[in-house]
Amino acid sequence: MCHKQNLQRTIVVIGAAICVFLLTPVLASSVSATSGLFVNDPSKILMVDGADRNSTVTIGARLGSPDRATFDFGFMDASLYVPITSESCTKGTYTFPGNSNIDFALRNKGTDGLFGTADDLIYRQSDSANYAQEHYFSAVKPYKSRKSGNTQVYFRDLRLSWDLDHDGKPDARTLIEIRGGRYDGMLPVATAVPLPAAMWCFGSGLLGLAAVVRGSSKFRSSYG
Numbered sequence: 403m404c405h406k407q408n409l410q411r412t413i414v415v416i417g418a419a420i421c422v423f424l425l426t427p428v429l430a431s432s433v434s435a436t437s438g439l440f441v442n443d444p445s446k447i448l449m450v451d452g453a454d455r456n457s458t459v460t461i462g463a464r465l466g467s468p469d470r471a472t473f474d475f476g477f478m479d480a481s482l483y484v485p486i487t488s489e490s491c492t493k494g495t496y497t498f499p500g501n502s503n504i505d506f507a508l509r510n511k512g513t514d515g516l517f518g519t520a521d522d523l524i525y526r527q528s529d530s531a532n533y534a535q536e537h538y539f540s541a542v543k544p545y546k547s548r549k550s551g552n553t554q555v556y557f558r559d560l561r562l563s564w565d566l567d568h569d570g571k572p573d574a575r576t577l578i579e580i581r582g583g584r585y586d587g588m589l590p591v592a593t594a595v596p597l598p599a600a601m602w603c604f605g606s607g608l609l610g611l612a613a614v615v616r617g618s619s620k621f622r623s624s625y626g
Contacts, residue, residue, distance in 0.1 A: 438537060438538050438539035438540075438541065438557065439536075439537070439538040439539075439555075439557060439590070440535070440536070440537055440538075441535070441536040441537075441538075441590045442532075442535055442536075443532065444527065444528045444529055444530055444531075444532050444533075444534075445527070445528060445536070445590040445591050445592075446503045446504060446505045446527065446528050446590075446591040447503070447504045447505075447506060447527070447560070447588050447589070447590060447591065448501065448502075448503055448504075448556075448588065448589045448590070448591050449498045449499070449500060449501060449502050449503075449504060449586070449588060450500070450501070450542075450547050450549070450552075450556045450586060450587040450588060450589055451500025451501055451547065451548040451549070451583070451586060452542070452546055452547055452548060452583045452584060452585025452586040452587065453545075453546055453547060453548050453585050454548075454583045454584050454585055454586070456582070456583060457499070457500045457548070458497050458498065458499060458500055458582075458583070459497070459498050459499075459500055459502075459580065459582075459583060459586045459587075459588075460495060460496070460497040460498075460580070460581045460582040460583065460586070461486075461495065461496055461497075461498070461578050461579065461580060461581060461588075462493070462494070462495050462578070462579045462580075462581045463475055463486045463487060463493065463494050463495070463496070463576060463577070463578050463579075464487075464492060464493050464576070464577045464579075465487045465492045465493075465574060465575075465576050466492065466574065466575045466576075466577075467564075467573060467574035467575070468573070470492055471489055472510055472511060473508055473509060473510055473511075473574050474486075474487045474488055474489060474508075474509050474511075474517060475487045475494075475506070475507075475508055475509070475574075475576050476506070476507055476509065477496075477504050477505055477506050477507055478505040478506075478507050478524075478526055483507060483509055483522075483524050484496075485509065485517070488517075489511075489517060495581060497582075500548065500586075501549065503591050505526050505527055505528045506526075506527040506534075506562065506576070506578075507524050507525060507526045507527060508524070508525045508533070508534075508564050508566070508574055508576070509522055509523070509524050509525075510522065510523040510524075510525075510566075525564065525566055527562065531568075533564055533565065533566055534562045534563060534564050534565075535562070535563045535565070536560060536561075536562060536590060537560070537561045537563070538556075538557035538559065538560050538588065538589070538590075539557060539559050539560075539561075540557055540558040540559040541555050541556070541557055541558075542555065542556050542557065542558060542585060542587045543555065544556070546585035547585065547587070554589060556587035556588060556589040557587050557588055557589065558579065558580040558586070558587050558588070559577070559578065559579050559580070560577075560578040560579075560588050561575065561576070561577050561578075562575065562576040562578070563575055564576070
């Protein structure tokens with residue numbers, strides 16, 4: 403009986419630990435203060451407002467691809483695409499409010515050869531299809547941000563490698579650099595496991611462990 407109670411308590415502890423892990427925002431990335439930050443999962447970008455005079459974050463973007471006239475680069479404002487570069491200029495700047503979450507995007511002009519028409523193809527950075535890999539570099543120390551108590555290193559430069567057909571070869575690359583604010587930067591927005599899915603997994607795990615306990619008890623009763 404004592405052994406069974408100990409096993410049941412262990413189940414509760416393990417289950418609680420699993421639940422906490424699942425409900426904690428996580429990033430599929432590796433972090434290094436020297437080499438930067440690599441993120442392989444879809445995410446939006448947090449514009450980190452540095453401890454300087456203004457409360458905005460200005461970026462400069464440069465788009466490179468084998469066929470530059472096919473693409474331009476921008477971001478999503480709700481369901482609206484806002485271009486930063488253009489067909490005639492592969493460089494552009496834009497100013498965002500500090501601490502805003504930005505969903506960068508790549509746009510293909512489609513079969514009609516015109517931007518801004520119904521057949522445009524838009525590839526969002528946050529899309530679950532995972533079109534872009536992120537490489538952050540040029541780290542900034544956490545205390546340089548305006549956000550009080552920030553403990554995360556953030557970065558002034560970001561390179562996006564866009565693999566639109568998932569063949570392992572980049573179709574376009576975007577270099578994003580902070581302009582203006584001396585301590586402004588960028589950081590990926592952490593994505594959390596949805597609560598229903600996490601709780602389902604947690605409950606399933608507990609049921610599975612409980613079944614093991616019942617099976618073990620029956621085995622001991624039969625052969626004890």
